[in-house]
Amino acid sequence: MNKDIIQGKWKQLAGQARVKWNKLTEDDLGVVDGHREYLVGKLQERYGWAKDQAEREVKQFESTL
Template sequence: MNNEKLKGSLEQVKGEAKEQWGKLTDDHSKESEGKMDKVKGKLKEGYGKVKDELKR
């Protein structure tokens, strides 16, 4: 697992936590931030996978 895939996974976990916190506190802004963080994390993880494939 390269650095980008790891960062992406962590970003997704952070996003999920923010989203759940936003739902719990009825904070739509935090919920949206969490969803965006999850999307950014998926993009980073995908970039890391592509990077790995290009190295082979």
């Protein structure tokens, strides 16, 4: 999915992201606001993952959309 589409539909996709990554808070998702790099950073912060693992998770999430 195109990053512009993700940003445009973030309000709808945020619920799906919250289900997939339940450690993310509503505030986290608000800060992310559809920006991929912010999402990767929040996943690193909440789950303690390395950047490459967080990138893989986001890429997998994007492929399911």
